[in-house]
Amino acid sequence: MRLAIIGAGSVGRAVLDQASHRGHSVVAIADSSTAAVDPAGVDAAEVLRRKAQEGQVGAAAPDALFEAPYDVLIEATPTTLGSAQPGFGHVERALRADRDVVLANKGPVAERYEDLQVLVDGSEGRVRFEATVAGAIPIMATIAAYGPAQVTGVRGILNGTANFILTRMASESLAYDHVLAEAQELGVAEADPSFDVDGTDAALKCVIIANVLSQGDRTHRLAEADVTGIEAIPTSAHQAARDAGKTIRLVGEVGEDGVRVGPRLIPLDDPLAVTGTENIVRLELTDAGPMHLAGRGAGGPETAAALLADIDRLAR
DSSP: OEEEEEOOSHHHHHHHHHGGGGTOEEEEEEOSSOEEEOTTOOOHHHHHHHHHHHSOSOSBOGGGGGGSOOSEEEEOSOOOOTTOTTHHHHHHHHHHTTOEEEEOOSHHHHHOHHHHHHHHHTOSOOEEOGGGSSTTSOHHHHHHHHOGGGEEEEEEEOOHHHHHHHHHHHHHOOOHHHHHHHHHHHTSSOSSOHHHHTSHHHHHHHHHHHHHHHTTSOOOOGGGSEEOOSTTOOHHHHHHHHHTTEEEEEEEEEETTEEEEEEEEEETTSTTOOOTTEEEEEEEETTTEEEEEEEEOOOHHHHHHHHHHHHHHHHO
């Protein structure tokens, strides 16, 4: 497949780096101010060098990407809420041109799912979004394999930053601010960690899962989710949980009553009691019972692997 990548952060750059190893060629890549376009395939090493040294991927205007002869648009710009722009506009432009789209950006799927489905219905293009939920963990593929109707509930740890902070607070009896600073120094938390620690990121992932499971019967949105973050959890709460043989985790839940995200007490021997930046999702299946899927839920190479898996499925 010929790929056009919009967004040259860690995910976009990782796709550029990995694509050729999977038999695909990148004919265009754009950041917020420039683009590199070559119908024969861009020089990945040169694009990465230029981005690192000059802060730009190329010499063309970003819109030049949409004129490239691409088969699949990879939308890897930062997630935005509400109108989900500019990501939704990029998806719309590709679908109106009857091109396929693969998303890492959660906004169009979580905030404008109905609008996205209308675009898909009127296009020859297809949309895939495995990478929007839990990085490299194949949540969407597993739901598709069994069928959404087989999934009666979902519960999981869907944010590595929050899980790292809670793990460190519990194991070392450290205060929230101290561990957050440590996470930022290690690159586990962003300079502005709000999306992660206030539960928004986990909630967006749960909303996406809820929309898939609803199969068009109901549209879920972030504004309707019940969300509580981890900022107010004192160190003493972790000690009390440990004394009871439990631990505190930020748990996302999808059920008949919608989406909920918040700190929950988890038994220490429960599969959901993962540590560090690990993610895990429990699917409750009608016939197969509970199924646990765990792994790396974030990171450039991990998310790129999920994007390329979607592209491979489209190619087949």
